[in-house]
Amino acid sequence: MLIKEKSTILSSEITDKAIFLNRRKIIKAAAGLSITSLLPNTATAEKAKKYAQVPSGPYSANLQVTSIEDATNYTNYYEFSTNKKDSTILARPLKTSPWTITIEGEAEKTGEFNLEDILKNNPLEERIYRFRCVEAWSMVVPWIGFPLGAMLQQFKPTAKAKFAEFTTLYNPEVMIGQRGKSLDWPYVEALRIDEAMHPLAFIATGMYDEDLPKQNGAPLRLVVPWKYGFKSIKAIVKIRFSETMPATAWNKMAAGEYGFYANVNPHVPHPRWSQSRERILGASIFTPKRKTELFNGYGEQVASLYTGMDLKKHF
Amino acid sequence: MHLSRTHWVVIKISIFLLSLTPFLLLVNDTLRDQLGANPVETLHFTLGDWALRFLCITLALTPLRKLLQQSWPIRFRRMMGLFAYFYASLHFLVYILLDLSLSWTHFIDEVPQSPYILVGLLTFLLLTPLALSSSKTIQKRLGKHWLQLHKLVYIAGISAITHYLWLVKSDISEPLFYSAVMSILLGTRLILYFKKTT
Numbered sequence: 001m002l003i004k005e006k007s008t009i010l011s012s013e014i015t016d017k018a019i020f021l022n023r024r025k026i027i028k029a030a031a032g033l034s035i036t037s038l039l040p041n042t043a044t045a046e047k048a049k050k051y052a053q054v055p056s057g058p059y060s061a062n063l064q065v066t067s068i069e070d071a072t073n074y075t076n077y078y079e080f081s082t083n084k085k086d087s088t089i090l091a092r093p094l095k096t097s098p099w100t101i102t103i104e105g106e107a108e109k110t111g112e113f114n115l116e117d118i119l120k121n122n123p124l125e126e127r128i129y130r131f132r133c134v135e136a137w138s139m140v141v142p143w144i145g146f147p148l149g150a151m152l153q154q155f156k157p158t159a160k161a162k163f164a165e166f167t168t169l170y171n172p173e174v175m176i177g178q179r180g181k182s183l184d185w186p187y188v189e190a191l192r193i194d195e196a197m198h199p200l201a202f203i204a205t206g207m208y209d210e211d212l213p214k215q216n217g218a219p220l221r222l223v224v225p226w227k228y229g230f231k232s233i234k235a236i237v238k239i240r241f242s243e244t245m246p247a248t249a250w251n252k253m254a255a256g257e258y259g260f261y262a263n264v265n266p267h268v269p270h271p272r273w274s275q276s277r278e279r280i281l282g283a284s285i286f287t288p289k290r291k292t293e294l295f296n297g298y299g300e301q302v303a304s305l306y307t308g309m310d311l312k313k314h315f
Numbered sequence: 316m317h318l319s320r321t322h323w324v325v326i327k328i329s330i331f332l333l334s335l336t337p338f339l340l341l342v343n344d345t346l347r348d349q350l351g352a353n354p355v356e357t358l359h360f361t362l363g364d365w366a367l368r369f370l371c372i373t374l375a376l377t378p379l380r381k382l383l384q385q386s387w388p389i390r391f392r393r394m395m396g397l398f399a400y401f402y403a404s405l406h407f408l409v410y411i412l413l414d415l416s417l418s419w420t421h422f423i424d425e426v427p428q429s430p431y432i433l434v435g436l437l438t439f440l441l442l443t444p445l446a447l448s449s450s451k452t453i454q455k456r457l458g459k460h461w462l463q464l465h466k467l468v469y470i471a472g473i474s475a476i477t478h479y480l481w482l483v484k485s486d487i488s489e490p491l492f493y494s495a496v497m498s499i500l501l502g503t504r505l506i507l508y509f510k511k512t513t
Contacts, residue, residue: 070352082486085351135484137353182486253485272481273432274425281352285345288416 049209051144057125059200059301065128066139068208070282075215076133077234078182079168079175091214093174094235099219105165105241108156115219119205121154122146126209127202127223132264132278132296134228136289139281143223144206149197152239157193161241165190166222169235183249189233190246190260191224192305200225200301203236226295226302228262259315263306264296268315323390330391334398337365338405355413362406367475367493369399374472374500381507393449396468400446407439431481434474441471469504472497 073088080090099115124144132138152164170186172178178185195201202223205212212218217234224231230250240246250258257271266276277289295302306314318326341361344350350357373395376388410432415421426432445465448454454461476497479490 066352074352078485082484137356139352180486269428273429276424277421279353279355285350285354285358285413289414 050211051124051206051209054124054126054144057127060126060128063128063130063140065142067282071139071141072213072216074281077215079177081177082182087215090176094214096214096219101236102238103155106158106161106243107241118151122151129223129225130296131229134230134270136273136275137279137281141207143202143204145202145204147199148201148203149199151203152196157241160243162193163190163242163246164193164196165240165242165246166233166236167238168233169237184252187233187249188246189231189248194305198302200298226263226298228264231262261314263311264292265294265311266292268312331394359406359409362402362409366399366402366406369395369402370472370475371496371500373399378500378503397446397449400442403439403442431478434481435478438471438474438478441467469501472501
């Protein structure tokens with residue numbers, strides 16, 4: 001079996017990759033069902049994965065990783081569907097190469113950039129982060145990508161750049177969910193510039209040592225592990241540096257329910273449900289929910305960003 | 316219709332088994348670990364959906380009788396109502412056992428914060444006396460009060476829809492569909508009521 005040997009993670013703390021790839025298959029085989037062709041078999045799992053040699057970055061946590069099947073078939077991607085499973089199939093026609101990103105606003109280097117060129121300047125690393133959705137579930141994903149701050153610095157934001165705003169592709173022909181009005185399209189998210197520059201903020205281009213699956217936000221997405229998942233915008237085509245706080249998708253939809261900051265906080269309930277606990281994806285039905293941690297457990301790193309702020313008011 | 320007693324028994328057993336099928340499929344999926352990444356949610360939502368569907372079917376039988384001018388739909392009213400309660404009970408049990416892990420602390424911490432859960436609980440409480448008083452013996456004993464008591468089902472129908480509408484994040488098309496169905500079912504009664512009184 002494949003044992004990962006990356007500097008800062010104890011491999012014993014993490015589910016062995018061959019096991020998390022094959023958990024369902026083992027169960028299915030035991031149940032006497034045919035093995036699904038969607039899953040790689042043990043042989044391919046042991047073959048070199050595309051990013052198997054990518055080093056582990058700082059802040060990668062010792063957490064039990066969610067199975068790839070669960071992490072890739074339970075996605076909130078309203079551009080395709082409000083059904084978490086359907087987006088897996090509906091996202092398939094999306095063309096993710098070539099891909100360009102437009103940089104706008106308060107920066108010295110603006111314009112259109114090819115994703116390939118951005119990738120050349122940003123060496124890949126792996127970050128194992130817990131991902132907490134506002135719907136009170138969480139998973140642990142081994143992301144492949146690079147720090148957001150390092151990438152943003154390459155465009156030389158000016159002193160006026162107080163916020164970084166991100167926009168998802170708008171293409172209702174392929175993204176059929178955009179034909180309806182489940183949200184005000186295109187999807188927009190934003191971070192305060194100090195949040196964006198924080199070393200935990202990450203751009204993912206892959207997960208589980210492979211390229212990012214389309215339903216998970218290919219070819220590149222944001223990952224902000226101390227915030228609710230809706231901040232971690234997918235399929236980014238535009239980044240704008242701005243002086244004023246941008247209007248963001250869910251906040252526009254229901255400002256009383258989805259704040260701009262959206263920091264994971266068990267003490268601030270969503271108006272319609274508690275945030276004190278979370279369901280761990282892939283856990284058995286009898287596993288109790290786990291207690292949600294302030295800043296999703298990343299308080300040591302990020303709490304100082306919010307010193308003096310009333311987190312109940314600025315939720 | 317001129318059907319023998321045996322025919323009715325066969326029809327009733329078939330409808331019973333058909334109504335039980337969603338439950339059997341869920342048990343099968345649970346045992347085979349086929350409920351997806353969030354199995355508790357799948358169980359909870361599927362059971363809730365079926366509770367609402369059976370509630371709609373139950374409420375459709377009286378208007379159907381009037382529409383067809385035949386009495387047979389009423390033969391199934393108790394069974395459908397009890398299936399609505401069966402799925403509602405399981406929906407409730409999944410929440411209490413698997414979501415709250417039977418913890419009173421979690422209940423106090425989380426339920427009062429969630430208005431849609433309170434409305435769901437209310438719906439379940441409204442349906443309980445109806446299920447308990449569904450036998451023919453009790454029906455006879457209660458006489459005309461039985462009908463009055465069972466008017467609670469109209470409030471339960473409205474609160475079930477409210478529960479559903481309130482929990483959805485943005486795409487309300489499915490709860491809207493059920494709202495439309497429920498409006499028709501309750502609307503026909505309102506129309507008949509006014510026709511009678513005027």
